[in-house]
Amino acid sequence: MGSPEYIKIVEAIKGRITSEEIKPGDAIQSENLLCEEFNVSRMTVRKGLAVLVNEGYIYSIPGKGNYVCEPNLDSYTLHFDEMMATDKKGEEIRLIEVNVVKPSYEVGFNLEIPENKHVIVVKRVFLSDGHVKAFDVKYIPYYRGIPIVEKEIRYATFPEMVAKKNSIFAMTKKLKIKAIAAKDEVSQILDVMEGDAILVVEQKLLDEKDHPIGWGSMYFAGDDSGLEAIASFD
Amino acid sequence: MGSPEYIKIVEAIKGRITSEEIKPGDAIQSENLLCEEFNVSRMTVRKGLAVLVNEGYIYSIPGKGNYVCEPNLDSYTLHFDEMMATDKKGEEIRLIEVNVVKPSYEVGFNLEIPENKHVIVVKRVFLSDGHVKAFDVKYIPYYRGIPIVEKEIRYATFPEMVAKKNSIFAMTKKLKIKAIAAKDEVSQILDVMEGDAILVVEQKLLDEKDHPIGWGSMYFAGDDSGLEAIASFD
DNA sequence: GAGTGGTCTAGACCACGAA
DNA sequence: TCGTGGTCTAGACCACTCT
Incomplete structure (x- = not known):
């Protein structure tokens, strides 16, 4: 050898x-x-x-x-990225809203900002052959002078959206994965019945001081959409 | 310094x-x-x-x-383990079935075994203060002479269940995470309405030759249950 | 041929754990 | 005190890339 x-x-x-x-x-x-x-x-x-x-x-x-070592039985590597939803042909992303708004209680709580501080909201839908596959909503604290370039935002992953202000290397990212029943805006936009099962990937970005710099969720419709993870050591 | x-x-x-x-x-x-x-x-x-x-x-x-390096924007570390569902007090695991059965088409397909080869099925429920939180079903190919010790199986994670036959170190594990609508056995056992949103973690264990040595799913009821993942490099 | 990273040696000193 | 792992040195040779 x-x-x-x-x-x-x-x-x-x-x-x-x-x-x-x-x-x-x-x-x-x-x-x-x-x-x-x-x-x-x-x-x-x-x-x-x-x-x-x-x-x-x-x-x-x-x-x-x-x-x-005792083997780690519970560690997996998960790959998640908004653009995963657009691998195949016939797929399309539509930007349905980019705005500066006052935060709801939930948004303010998760971004740890007061009610009177504005946030940028970005809403996108991911289509496959005309059918809505996923709905993505992201909130970013608004600072005066941030340029909002729609073309850039449309195809950006969440870390890329906030990368203008914060180095991607100094960022911590967290996910929460849940199943919820579709209702209100989510059921309308995903075009499913109220109560239908939706996979939610909630994402939070933190700066080097553990301060939130982005929060939002992506909603997946249909039993066929899902996430995959592979076991990893460490 | x-x-x-x-x-x-x-x-x-x-x-x-x-x-x-x-x-x-x-x-x-x-x-x-x-x-x-x-x-x-x-x-x-x-x-x-x-x-x-x-x-x-x-x-x-x-x-x-x-x-x-280009930063990895999409890598997360996820910790998943059946026993996570039993961290707090007032929680309990009940073994509701341990059996040797013929595989259904789905089970046979995922374990890559013929119909006439038997499998061990293990069904457990995870309770919190008397309420069912999760339902776990696992299938393992049956080999003559495998001892099935109920006490050991009740609190075992999936890799531990198959560890008798295969070294834990030489095992690959994969997860798929989905949202489904509750029905049939799942809705009955979780005690939720048909159609309710359920988070499913499907798990597959492979030996060093990438041959399946275990397959099954864990079903979580309720909007409050979910998984968390943290960004990781590599 | 000059520069780069990849491998390897045969020493050295240190802080720490066990007896 | 002795053995252990942790750090560090000042060399060496190799395969590779670039010019």
Whole structure:
């Protein structure tokens, strides 16, 4: 095998873990012993162990040793992005409202702003072959001088909408996923019966000080729309 | 500051990225220049860069340089686990069925097994102060000799149920999240009206060869139940 | 050929845990 | 006190890219 030494070490130890030769909570050999076993320097052993730490297989306690992790049974990676709803052909986004308004109680609460501070509201619908698939509503605190370029907003993801004011790198994002019964504006715009099951993805963006800089929801109609997530370590 | 040199390097470069001094796609100084700038050896610089690679800030191209990543706008970490539904007091899990049955078409399709091969079905309800909050149904291919210990199964997460046969470390897990209208068994067991909105988390477990080793769904009643996810890099 | 990142070595010193 | 992991150095050689 032409793979680097540290990769061989990673694979050897992974094998011992997945084959349950060593179990969660067990210590693995000390780094010096691994040096002897694989005939490499300590830095090479440590590089291999670093990979295993990153991938969630082991953790280390200074002064004691390296230990096999309890597997994370509950961690998943979810990809969500407003533009996911427009992958295929025959799909279209319509901007149905861009406005500066006073916040409702709910919006003010979630953006942590007083009632008299205005917010930008952006409402969009996502169509597939003429049928409404999703309805998206987003609120952003309004600052004087923000340019609202409709063309840019139409195809923007939520983080991109607020990126003018805040670096995308310094932003925290949170999702809440719920099922609700359609009513009022949501049922009208999605063109479904009141009471129909709707998947809601509520999104909140926070700046580096954990202050909200955006809040809103996307509503999906129909049993066929859904989200997918894949297990991940760490 | 008493922090290690490589952490100082990490923070310095992170600062240049979040302040947009260097932008996605830009190259950062070569490792040798960073050695001079921070007065450290190349291994120390590389250790810092490795951290930035792991955290999704930069990537490197051998023979060329290190570059700032386009930020991942759509990646979230979701924590899901059947036992999440039982955090608080006054909550209870009831095992309502454990059986060996022939698979329905849907179950056989998802587990990729023939009709004549049996499956174990596990049905549980999650109660909060006497009210049904969630209904969980899981299917596992049946192999002769599998012991079914009701006490263990009652409080087990799905990966734990199949862990007897397959190492938890060698398992892939996938989720699909949907909203459906309650009907039949789901509406009866959750004690809601037919047509009420239900959040469904469908789970599939795969072995190292991508063969299904478990499939099932958990149904959540009520607008208040939902899932949360937090943005993550990588 | 000069510069880049990727791998690796053989040492060193430190803070920490256990006996 | 001894072994452990955490940090760091000053070299080295390689494969690669660019000019």
